[in-house]
Amino acid sequence: MSEGFDLERVSRFEWVLPQTGDMRVPGRLFADEETVEQLRADVAAKTEWNSLRQLRNVASLPGIVSAALALPDVHPGYGFPIGGVGAFDLDEGVAVVGGVGFDINCGVRLLATPLEAKDIASRLPQLVDDLFATVPAGLGSEGELRLSLEEIDRVLEQGAPYVVGKGYGLEEDLTFIEEGGRIPGADPTAVSRLAKQREFRQVGTLGSGNHYLEVQTVEKVLDPEAARAYGLFAGQVVLAIHSGSRALGHQIGQDYLKEMEAASRRYAIPIREKELVCAPIRSEEGRRYLAAVAGGSNCAFANRQVIAHLVRASLDRVLGLKAAEVRTVYDIGHNNAKVERHVVDGVSRELLVHRKGSTRAFGPGRDESPAAYRAVGHPTLVGGTMGTASYVMRGTVAGMEKAFGSGIHGAGRALSRKKAAAKYWGEDVKKAMEDEGILLRAHNLRGVAEEAPGAYKDVERVVEAATEVGINRPVARLRPLAVVKG
Amino acid sequence: MPFEYLDHTADVALRGIGATPEEAFCEAARGMWSLMVDLDAIRPEESVWVDRTAERLDLLLVEWLSALLAEKDVSGLFFSRFRVSIERQGGGHRLVGEAWGERLDPARHQAKLEVKGITYSGLRVVREKDRWIAQCVVDV
Secondary structure (H helix, E strand, C coil), X not given: CCCCCCCEEEECCEEEECCCCCCCCCEEEECCHHHHHHHHXXXXXXXXXXXXXXXXXXXXXXXXXXXEEEEEEEECCCCCCEEEEEEEECCCCEEEHHHCCXXXXXXXXXXXXXXXXHHHHHHXXXXXXXXXXXXXXXCCCCCCCCCCHHHHHHHHHHCHXXXXXXXXXXXXXXXXXXXXXXXXXXXXXXXXXXXXXXXXXXXXXXXXXXXXXXXXXXXXXXXXXXXXXXXXXXXXXXXXXXXXXXXXXXXXHHHHHHHHHHHHHHCCCCCCCXXXXXXXXXXXXHHHXXXXXXXXXXHHHHHHHHHHHHHHHHHHHHHCCCHHHCEEEEEEECEEEEEEEEEECCEEEEEEEEEECXXXXXXXXXXXXXXXXXXXXXXXXXXXXXXXXXXXXXXXXXXXXXXXXXXXXXXXXXXXXXXXXXXXXXXXHXXXXXXXXXXXXXXXXXXXXXXXXXXXXXXXXXXXXXXXXXXXXXXXXXXXXXXXXX | CCEEEECCCCCEEEEEEECCHXXXXXXXXXXXXXXXXXXXXXXXXXXXXXXXEECCHHHHHHHHHHHHHHHXXXXXXXXXEEEEEEEEECCEXXXXXXXXXXXXXXXXXXXXXXXCEECCCCCEEEEECCEEEEEEEEEC
């Protein structure tokens, strides 16, 4: 092992990267042995993109509190590792571009129907065709909602409530979106005109890459009390929407990488990786960046709200389900930075929590959770890979203590896109899924190969590690019935 | 091959290679657009101009590629042909470039991956013996 990358094992799924050199706090990693071996191999091979180095770098930033965290789905990102969490003191700490990334508030919305899989088996092909035709997906697709510059500003400020007001979805959806679908403090003047122009035709579009829309069934309830609270039951048909803030978020990321580079120099903050450019939270630059991120996050909530509306329209046409029969179980992001209250060393304090490829996962008793979920903690939505299981999990008391109330977000890539495309053929992946009875509609078959299930870590392993270490608890296992890809 | 892709776990590292920095920048642009669409199918019907400055050549590469990326959403154009000139300006560099392309037509074009942003990871514009390399990782 190289100097400074020696992990100490605390328990089967818990490791510490001791505080050495410039680190202000230790690194803490929740992962199984196989993942740790991969990270060590990357260090040994001097791989340029290396999660342990990124964890060290995050732990070296000003004002970081307790520890830089990596969750079980960790893999190399930009600045922060994916599966990374960094909490910062509001006075001493920094807002970090790489702690949020390009796809601001990318996340998952889960919708629940009252139907069971057996009720819809014969109409499933028709449903997936209708969804494929209805929800704009793939590169170059345009949403039916065309917004003016002024309307984009309202989306930035108001998020999901704004589009609900325009007739997209139901008022009660808002209760079941993280932060009510609107993060306060968004400032449209902190977002460039170019970012807004890029969004004119993109609200209500799924995107491409790892984004998807899935029809799923609750295969197994693993936590009956929480499942009851969430309104989930075995056999039930649910739908998952994975999308983000689209081009607007991408452009905010691009713009602020540049602005914050200048800020980092101005405030003499050493930058170990370009995507870790940052500014003090209380500085004008830091404030502007966070106001832009809040806007981007609101745009993502609005985007998923519009997509949910389109999905309901399909469900009505094909299955005769009325909008009110299709409930929002939850909507939660996995790329954001938000001010939250946490207890650190026995003291309750406000922190800026960056989550890059990780979700909020608040345990029982927190006011931020919808009242109906407060006793069990709010749900987290863990995307599997195309064609494999997904999970509904929940936050725990241990997760509040160990991980700033954070949760895993997905399986995490194991193979590069290049390797995956060389190893798998889109047609073969499609056929293999159809042999399993899973329907697939995709705009781009190479994209299918790159997203082949074998290109990801086994979601079961990631869920097991998060469960064993106690930061999240599994509530239900979801099996895909049909997949729509960009 | 004047552009190539390197291995990267989550995203794509691309590298444009040319006899001059200008050629390497054009190849990097071709490399990026080739991720999104089949270049041969994109007719050079309309063009846009890009005029950007940066302190260093590697930062200029990010400017160039991110400007082209934004165009796909603003003008709707997808590009296949590029021309670039780079000159020194003040303490830095200025790029003036033109990109030709057309709007997507589902009947003729198969859109591929969406590039979300140009990162600073592995960013490199260097001369290696008799060739220039313009390299960066794009987030997809």
